[in-house]
Amino acid sequence: DIQMTQSPSSVSASVGDRVTITCRASQAISSWLAWYQQKPGKAPKLLIYVASNLQSGVPSRFSGSGSGTEFTLTISSLQPEDSATYYCQQANSFPLTFGGGTKVEIK
């Protein structure tokens, strides 16, 4: 199975800050990675697919990059509504696996 490791597990930043979350795969997965945002009590929401493609309706302050085993999700200017937990998911092969999550809090 492909293990997905996210870091940091939590981050606290101010409105307007740039926030970067890293996701590492235990083996190469090309660009077959997705990022999701989950707010408390809600279902996850797709933000980024195939590592760097912005899902329709997602603000352009979100961006993704990477390939192989290392990927990043960047929020270029943190907004209050971005307070949430973010998960990466490898889409390369079954069993599908998610990272452990990164909780983003607003200072």
Add this chain to the structure above:
Amino acid sequence: EVQLLESGGGLVQPGGSLRLSCAASGFIFSTQDLSWVRQAPGKGLEWLSAISASSGRTYYADSVKGRFTISRDNSKNTLYLQMNSLRAGDTAIYYCAKDRGMSRITLFDYWGQGTLVTVSS
């Protein structure tokens, strides 16, 4: 508008069974692969099972293989998860999720609101 509505969750004793349903609308159900994903209280996301559009292919996580069965009825636009031999560790919110439809890879563009399954005596 795509909608996925799970039902069938509840309280069940260890060793018991439960069948979850996910009623879909707003897209051509018979052409889309679907999955079940769960989230234990305060924990992360765990993919459980996937089924192809035609039901020809199914996949399972090791944690549920042999205990859970995924199926679908394309005539009713409904996805199912039959859960047997339930354990306390199966306590979670169960989500159905729709594959975005990109060839060869599986990721999810729509999720249901989830249904809570509690396994306890």
